[in-house]
Amino acid sequence: MTGKAWLILPTFDEAENIEAIVGAANGVLERAATDGFRILVVDDGSPDGTGEIADRLAAEHDWLQVLHRTERAGLGPAYLAGFRYALDSGAAYVMEMDCDFSHDPADLARLLRAVGDGADLALGSRYVPGGGVTDWGALRRVVSEGGSTYARWVLGLKVRDLTGGFKCFRREVLEAIDLEGVRSRGYAFQVELTYRAVRAGFATVEVPIVFRDRQHGQSKMSWRIAAEAIWLVPLLRFGRRLPFGRRLSPPAQPPARESPSAQAPAREPSTSDGRASPSAQSTGPAAERP
Numbered sequence: 001m002t003g004k005a006w007l008i009l010p011t012f013d014e015a016e017n018i019e020a021i022v023g024a025a026n027g028v029l030e031r032a033a034t035d036g037f038r039i040l041v042v043d044d045g046s047p048d049g050t051g052e053i054a055d056r057l058a059a060e061h062d063w064l065q066v067l068h069r070t071e072r073a074g075l076g077p078a079y080l081a082g083f084r085y086a087l088d089s090g091a092a093y094v095m096e097m098d099c100d101f102s103h104d105p106a107d108l109a110r111l112l113r114a115v116g117d118g119a120d121l122a123l124g125s126r127y128v129p130g131g132g133v134t135d136w137g138a139l140r141r142v143v144s145e146g147g148s149t150y151a152r153w154v155l156g157l158k159v160r161d162l163t164g165g166f167k168c169f170r171r172e173v174l175e176a177i178d179l180e181g182v183r184s185r186g187y188a189f190q191v192e193l194t195y196r197a198v199r200a201g202f203a204t205v206e207v208p209i210v211f212r213d214r215q216h217g218q219s220k221m222s223w224r225i226a227a228e229a230i231w232l233v234p235l236l237r238f239g240r241r242l243p244f245g246r247r248l249s250p251p252a253q254p255p256a257r258e259s260p261s262a263q264a265p266a267r268e269p270s271t272s273d274g275r276a277s278p279s280a281q282s283t284g285p286a287a288e289r290p
């Protein structure tokens, strides 16, 4: 792999998690990101002091930076700000991860490996063989998996986990998908990014992950955030105008090339030092036809 990997960590009230996550991610990326890495915390003025903790850590570590935003604007806008910052700073790979240990930082190595092996976008996926969810009740499972199924059906994609937020993008993907045009804020944000990437012809691979419920801090998931996806997903597909006059449509450019979305082989054990196991290779083209 050539070039730096940037991990974007959006935070709102993650004081109980931030230090441990940053430490764990550093341990993994030190080994997996062969050309170096940066971790960027994007904090929306957390009242619980997450931003101050991140600042203290950033003063101690040159691989950590903090982007402070003054008000809580939602996950999507926080990620977009982080993406722009990382791209402007020369990132070659940009990664997304929740800051609550729902995503296992050890899996960062597997996502990076998938992109190193040729994918343009690697998605941590709960809904492929080897992936899964622990701790969730039946309702939450139905909402999450049903949401992915609904989006897959409306958008005509083969990707199994469309709502997950554990990803690794090659920079060219983010440069191509018109970040300025992204309007979604909650779950639909994850759907929209993946849809735009597949539409633009980028090779997408699903890497099996096991998602666990947060152990500390409060969920920011709300029914409003989940419901956003219900009405935004058809707009992504059919390109209607939003009520406030902004167009929310897929990118205009035709697919640059075939856009295989392949599932990586079943999860393989990561070693305890977080090194990537040889997983996440594309198993062959399965062209998306959105």
Ligand SMILES: Nc1nc2c(ncn2[C@@H]2O[C@H](COP(=O)(O)OP(=O)(O)OP(=O)(O)O)[C@@H](O)[C@H]2O)c(=O)[nH]1
Pocket (backbone or CB within 6 Å): 009, 010, 011, 012, 013, 014, 042, 043, 044, 072, 073, 074, 075, 078, 097, 098, 099, 100, 102, 213, 214, 218, 219, 220, 221
């Ligand atoms: N900067 C920023 N980060 C946010 C915002 N909302 C959520 N986050 C962060 O985004 C990540 C995912 O949010 P979660 O609260 O875990 O939401 P979730 O994953 O949908 O729900 P749970 O897993 O049930 O907690 C976490 O790191 C949050 O701190 C926001 O408005 N701004």
Ligand SMILES: [Mg+2]
Pocket (backbone or CB within 6 Å): 098, 100, 102, 214
């Ligand atoms: Mg979470």
